[in-house]
Structures are given as C-alpha cells and as structure tokens.
Amino acid sequence: MGGGVDKNINKGRGPYVFRLKGQNYHRIGTLLPQEGDKPRFQQLYIYDTENEIHNRLQVSRSGECSAPLDESIITGLVTMLNENNTLVQSFRMARDRFEGHEYHNLTLRLLGNREQYARQCNMPSASEIAALIVKDPAEGSNRRDIILEYKDMRPKRVSEVHPKFMAMQYPLLFPYGEDGFRPGIRYKENGARNGKKSITMLEYYAYRLQQRSDQSMLMLTCGNLSMQFLVDVYACIEQSRLDWIRRNQGALRTELFSGLRDAIVKGDTRTEQVGRRILLPASFRGSPRCKEQNYQDAMAICRWAGYHDLFVTFICNPKWPEIQCMLDEAGNQQKPAARPDIVVRVFMLKLKELMMDIKQRRHFGKTKANKYGKPHQITKNRLKCMYVFCL
Template identity: 30%
Template sequence: MKFQYEGPAFCCRKGKVKIATPEIPQELHRLFTSQVDADAKYFRKRIRYFNTHFSFTRLGVTLDKTVSNAARTGVYTFVAQGSMYYKMDDLVPGGQGPRNLQLYFYDTDETLEHRVKRSPDLDINIIRKILEILEENPYVQTFKSIGSIPNLEEYRISLNTDIRLDQRRYNAPTASQVAAMWVEGSDPQNTFDRQVVLYGKGDRPIFIRAYYGCYDPLAYPLFFPRGETGWNRWIPYETPSKVALEDNEDDTEREDMHGLDQTSNVHLERNTDEVPDDEEEQDDDETGGSRKFVSAREYYCFKLQVRKGLFNIILFGARGFQQWAFDMYIKMETMRLDFFSKPKNQKLVRADLYQGVVDVMDAGETHGSHVGKRIVLPRTFPGGDRDMQRRFLDAMAIVQRFGKPDYFITTTCNPHWEEITSGLEPGQTPQDRPDLVARVYRAKLRSMKDLLIKKKYFGEVAAYVHVTEFQKRGLPHEHMLLIMSSDSKLTNPDGYDKVISAELPNKDKYPILHALVVKHMLHGPCGALRKNCPCMIDGECRFRYPRQFCDATQQGKDSYPIYRRRPDGHQVKVRGAELDNRWVVPYNPGLLMRYNCHINVEACSSIKAVKYLFKYIYKGHDRASFSVDPAVQNDGEVINEIKQYMDARFMGPQESITRTCGFPMFGVSPSVLQLQLHLEDMQPITFKEGDNLDDVINRPSSYSTMLTEFLKMNLVDPYVRNFLYKEFPEFYRWIKGKKKWQRRKLRGRG
C-alpha cells in the first residue's frame, strides 16, 4: 500500500530490499485480530504487559507518565526520555525471584506458580496459551531445558549475536544456531563467531546491543514467536547489480552518509530538503554508493509496510507496536551515536586553525593527537544543537536576502482523516497505527506545500522554511514561514481580511466551514472557564485567549495584526463552555476546507516577529530538563555532548516512524551555502589523530578554502568582480571535492 508522494523506492528501494514475512501461528493470529473473543481483547489491551512478561530481556526506559497512562484522556502514547536498553539476567535468580529468561526454567511446573507470582494481574489461561505458542521458539527451548539441571551456577550459555540466516526467504533459526550451553571448565572455544555469555552468577550486567541479530527476538517474543532474527549487518541486497540506486530520486529522501561505520552498515539520515554544500566529500565506499547490504533504516522501513495478502503482526501490536517503533529508531540512532562516541568505531577527527597547527609545529610537535579539539556531536547529526543552530542561521540568511516572512502557518495532523481511518483494521484506533498517521500526514503536507508554493495559493513565494515537530501525545505538526515576492505581499488590513479570518462563519450560509471552525479552530476554553487548562501559566493563558473584540483589522504593535473579531452574538458550545469570536484561532477558509485539520494562518506584520519566529521553529525537539555539568572536569576531560543529547531527548512513536521512513523534517528554499570567513592562514582544517602535521599543512585542501578561491578568481576573472562574497554563490557553485568554484548555468544567460 502506497500513499501519494511515496515513490517506487520508498518501501524496498525498487526491489533491492527483500525480507520474508514470518509465518504466524494460528492461535497467536487469533489473539492479535479477533474482535469477538474475550481473551483476545484482554490480551491486546495488555499486550505490553504480556510482552514484558515473556521477554527474555529486562527493559530499562524512562516513560513520560503524563501520556503513557490513558486513564485521564483515553489516549495512550509511548513517549520515553533518554536511552532504552535491554539487560540479560544471570541464570541463578536473585532475591526478587525468577524473572524474564529465568521464568522459562520453571515452566515444567504445570501450576506455573512462578509466573503467577511474577505477574499476578495477568490471566493465567492466556499465559498457558502463549507458552504453547512459543514451544517452537529456539530460545524457549534452550532456557526451558535448564530447569532440570542442578548446580546451575556452574553453567554458561552463549548467545549467538550474529545469526546470518538468509532473510530474503523464511528461515526460522534452530536452538543450536542461537545458543549453546556448557559447564564451567569445559568451555567450547569459538562456539559462535560473535557471542555474549550468560553466567550462573555474573559480576556485571550483560547488555543486548542494538546491532545484535538476537536483539529483536529476545525483546519481542510475541512479534517473533519462532525466534526469527532481526536486522543484522550482513543482509544482502536482492540482485544489486540489476537495480539502480535511488539516492537522487525526487520522492525518496536521501540518507546522510557522513559518519558511516562500514563494519556496522549504519548510515545517518539527512532529514532535510536541502543538501549542505560545504561538507567534505567522501569516497564511494564510505557514502554507500556501492553498498551491498541492507541498512537498519531500510530494513525497518520495509517491516512497516502493508502488503496485500501478508499478515504483518507488528502492525496489529497496538501499544506494543508503539514501543517497537520507538525502540527500533532508538536502536538506529544509538548505532549512529556510537560511531561518534566510541574510539574503536570512529576516526578521531580533530580540528584547529591552520595557523595553530603551524605554531605547534614550530614548537616541535608533529603528532595530531596532541593538538586540536574533539568534535563530539557534529552538525551533520540531525537534531543536535549544532545542527539546529546551523539551520537557524541559514533561515536568518534567507531573511537577510529576501526580507521578513509574510505568513506564519502552523498545521497539526488530524488523526481522524479518512485516509487514516479507512486504513485501520477492525478494532484499531489511530494511536494503534502511528505508521498510518505519519505517512498520511506526510502526504497531506506535501500536497499543502505544492498548493502554497507551486500553485501559488497566496501568490508568488520567493522563499520559505519549514520544520516538523511533535506534540506531547505524538501527533506531528508543521511550522512554515513564507516570504512572498514583492507583488504578492500583504501590505494593509484589507489584504489581511482577504486571506485570514478570526471569526465564526455564518452557520446557515457556510455550514461545512462552520463545523470545521468549531472542530479545529477554537481555543480552550481556558482562563476563568477552565483554570486547569494546559495553556494556563500563573493564571494567564500563554496564547492570550480570549482576545478582545475588534470591529476592524488593525496593524498590531507586536508581530501580528489585531484581527477583526466583531461582537455579532454568535456563540457555540465547546467542552461545556459558550465560546464566541474571541476564542477563534486565525485561519484561512480555503485551506481549512481543503485539509480538514487545525491550520493556523498568521500574517507577520512587523519585522519584530522575525527573530522570535525563527528561533521558535528552530528551538529543537523536546528535551528533558536536567543540570549541565561544567564544560571541563577537574581532570581536564571534556564533557560528552552525545551522552547529554541521549539523556535529554524525548521521543514517541510518531517521530520514530517519521525518522525511520526517512521523511524530511526540515526544509529551506532556496538552499543556503555557509561561506567560510577567516583571516590569512587562519582557516579551519581537519586531520586524523595519527597524521603527520607537516603533511597536513602542505596538502592542497588545507590552504584552499571558499574564501581563498574566491579571492583567486577575482584576480583572473573580471566577471567575478561584479559580486560581493555573499552574492557569489548565486552565480557560482562550490565543488567541495575539487575545492574550487564553478560558474552556474543560469536561465537566460548564454
């Protein structure tokens, strides 16, 4: 199943990615799908609880309790802070009794007393059914066989972390392929090429790393009942020589290959509409141009697809699906961050001023590890602080070139769009299918961008920026700033009234529009009508509702106009309160009718709005509040920015799937090139830890920069002298690999 704007490469890279869909036992299929059986409904309502009970690993995660508890609103969302990890317990239970993998040791007891004690709230009959379903699971077979063994503390179990079954065809692993057991002192050498060893009583925790092939079946036995292997680094493309790469296809967003770890086959997504031109060119092997193996993002994007005639159990997982979607993206991001943080997985690239390196050489130092500063979380990592700061500066450069924005548009996803509800399976709700929500929202957003920019809904658009964010309960929303050409700008209150309304429409004359305004565009109630509303801060609405009545639109004193809100007596009852025009969020009737969702359209009437708006949309994604340690510890060790990023991030299933699908979350048009500016011999250079500094300063790339090459061209090309440095990229493009400027082929110029 494909939605609008999803190209032929979205699901499987035009056939390059092929993963067999696992066979699901009939009884498990019934539990996941039946709408009439009481036990199936009970099971799905508590599916995360059941999965945790049968999981072989112990989950460590910090949930946002305000949204992961559906008691107040009825809407459950798996939103977590920081990292997510899985640990394996020792074979011998501790003082808390058996749990996770240890529970399987005692399943020979028909009373299942150990499971009742561990999870007294779960239906024991369903537990019995699931145990019967899992009898063919090789991990269950391994751990269940331990139950009759005395002196368990003397035993060891090796888990194969690199199971290389051909996933292009259905192959369930056997017990001998996933695990091996032996007694201490008779250790079989090299049982598996890569493995983790579980001890009877260990002195340190055993973590299941993100890149282990056993990660998925150990954590989600209900999704992989026969122990089917998850993603690993060696899943080959299907007939790679016959399929063209799709990196440059319009409908497929590129993956950022900077910071590629070839051993783990993990790639960074770019997640943006523009491609920075000032990054170091990497060779074909590093950028993935000749990759032979499926990346983690491609693998899990494939797993999210709906295919006719195939039962995808993950998409029926409801709350378990939310956790899985979050978990798989955190797995990908963890591997990407590992590349930057672990010395064994990254080249220690350091940066310093060219002149600084020369000075150090004059002092007798020639080794790269003794100079420079470590780049901890580079700007090529989407969503990092450097990345967001760069985007903000790019957006301000757009303003400097094209002027202040004219429209500020905020669009929020409607989870009840027909395209979403028609795709739901019986008994499902929109929060059960974050994949549908993310994909439909992306299609709607692309349609709106085409309407506004290509079809010139408000007129000619000279430039724009946009960014996707996610609400507390996970729904995506978009901020878009439009800068119009001179003959399409809003210049007076009459112009505002032609495109923006802040009043309830006449119900008799415009019944559909009236219903949409009441449904999507009324704020609150808050203030005196509802003092506990989330928008209330210190007794005041932070959005300043209710607004004052106003007979005619006026030029505002701050960033927005004062819209017309006439006291015409029209009122509607919303959430138990009577609301009038003072509560209407400004909207455009045409966009509201077309897209049936919350679309706030504001006119930017003052230059004062610019910095606030751009900082607002580029403030970065949700973070937790936490204390920041000093930049340098007493021993001189620099604080780990990657750890700070991981500890502070908040993420839910919608954002996870948006990133897994590679959908762009940022955009700016026209693209912005960051120009280098430096004094003579003070340009930044890059070098590796073991480089000889004499070689570093003498290589051409060390002394050729955008600025030095621009100055050289002024000496030889009279045409170049017509432009300032900041104007130069409009007429010349920077070839980053060759470190030179090339004249653009502009329309209308010979």
C-alpha cells in the same frame, strides 16, 4: 529495558503515549536466580518450571497493573512458545541440564555471528542459535555473543546488533524467535545503493514495519505493545547512528570543530575541564550544530528576502477520510492513536500537496523563499508543521 518509562504522561484523557527517558538499552541476567529470590524473565523457563504458571502470575502482578489474569491464556501462550520459539527451546535445554544436576560452570551462549549460516527461507533451530558450554566463556567467544552465566553475576548489556535482540524483548511479536537486524544483510542482486552492499538498520525496520495485504501485521496490531516496540526501534536506530559517528570522528574532520572557540562557547574556560569529546555533525538531526545551522539559514533568508509574509501552521486531523480508509483496510478496529505510521504518512502527503499549492501553483503569489520546522506531535494525536514564506 534499561531506560525509564514515563507513566505520568498517560494520566490524562488523551491517547496512549509511550515515553522513554534516559538511555535505552536491553539487559539480560543469569540462568538461575539468587538464593531466596524469585525467578524473573528468562529464569522462568529454567527454574522451578513445575510452578511456572504460578511464578508468571506473581511476576505479572508485582507491578502497578492490578487487572485479573487468565491462567488458561498464559498456559496456552507458554505451550505455543515451547513448541515454536527457538529461544525458549534453548532455555529449556539449560533446564534439562539443571534437572540432571549438571550445572557447575555451565553457561549458555546465544550466538551473535550467524550471517554466514542463516537460512533465507527456513526458520532457525535451537541448535543453530545457542550452545551450552562448560568452560570459560571468554575464550573464543564473539564480542556480540550473549553469555548467560550460572548465577552470582550482574545483568549484562545486550548488543543492539545481535540477531535476537528484539526477539528476546518481545517474544509475542516474534513467536518463532525469528532473527532481527544483524550487520551484513545483503541487498538483492543488483540492488546495491550508493555503493553499499548491506542494508542499514533504518532500511531493515522500514521494510518490516509495512502494511501488506499478503503478510502478517502482528508488529502493528498489538496496541500499546506495538507503541513500545516502535519507540524501542527508533532508539536502536539513533544509537546505531551515534555509534557510527563515534567510530568515524576522523572521517568527519572533527578536528576543525574541537578548538578553543568551541570550548569557550560551551563555558569550559578551565583547561583541566577540556577533554576529548564526541562531536555531532550538523547532519545529525537535533544536534547543537544542526540547530545552529538551521538558525543561520533562517537569518540568511531574512537578510536576503526580507521579513516573511506568511506564517503557516499545518495540523493533522486524525479523522481525515484517508486515515480512516487505511484503518478500515487494516481491520482489527484500530484507532488512529494506535497507528502513528498511517497518521504520519497521510500527514506528509497532504503537507507536500500544500507546499505545491503555495510554491508551484502560486495561490498566494510568487514565492521567493521558505523555511519550515520539523513536524512534531501535540495533544490529541495531532501533528503540526510550521512554515515561513517570503512572497
């Protein structure tokens, strides 16, 4: 991962929090390490596999974690991945070539354009997702393909829409090397929405991150690794939205915003400092225009309805019986901090019920207007939301 992980936030006594700083992206290196360097990441599947367990122990102990590691567990995981994971089998193909000293100009291409050949029921095989080539990888390669050079190359960025984007980062969450999100996944028959024929990244992960009684919940039951995965998914969805805004600046009619007024407000009073910008619309949550629009809406309500009568703060309690009931149904003795999806869902249900009590059932009288803030996280894994009402 290219983003910086903030580890200072977990020095207190609160629940575990995974905080990512900076731009998030995934990178992949070369097939073999440089001379004198130790193998890392996918290189462990290719280079010096006779001492693979020892190399993995050294890599795991090189960080801040000082907990003892069980070699038998690592051996069992490696055996499981060798037998079932298609990505690992692709890397093993490269290892077999290198053992036969066939490594000159050899590259491994992980195919990114598989929507026309992907099966719906069967798991992909190693030959379907990767290809060993002995030519210039720039010729005839798709822009989303991942090209792993022999060596002497810098790490390359992996596209967020590559089918194996998450499977390479989290092999234990995707033990078979399953495909993740890719553009072009169709809705079911007669399932198109608003004229769209393909699902979005948000819809895909919203479907995958659901608790179902007849399906595995591996992505939600891995503790801190699941927390990292959820943050990674959210960052990918936000990046997908930003990419769409960047490509559709004309459709958003940004020429109406990028004038002299915006330049002066931003402090760019020198003409040589004013260049082409990517402007975020008010529909993008957290953008400057979104905040300004919310502020103007709040001031307009106060001007029309007068000063507010109630300032309500609604806080979530992780010991609510509804949350505990869902945790008991999920099993594995999970704590509320490990299942933010359950906490947020129960919180929003109770928040909507509170709004009905105030607005429709009129417990405090007739409501003329209301303005609310976005729910956010505070200490001890509690959520709060602030509402302002004019009665």
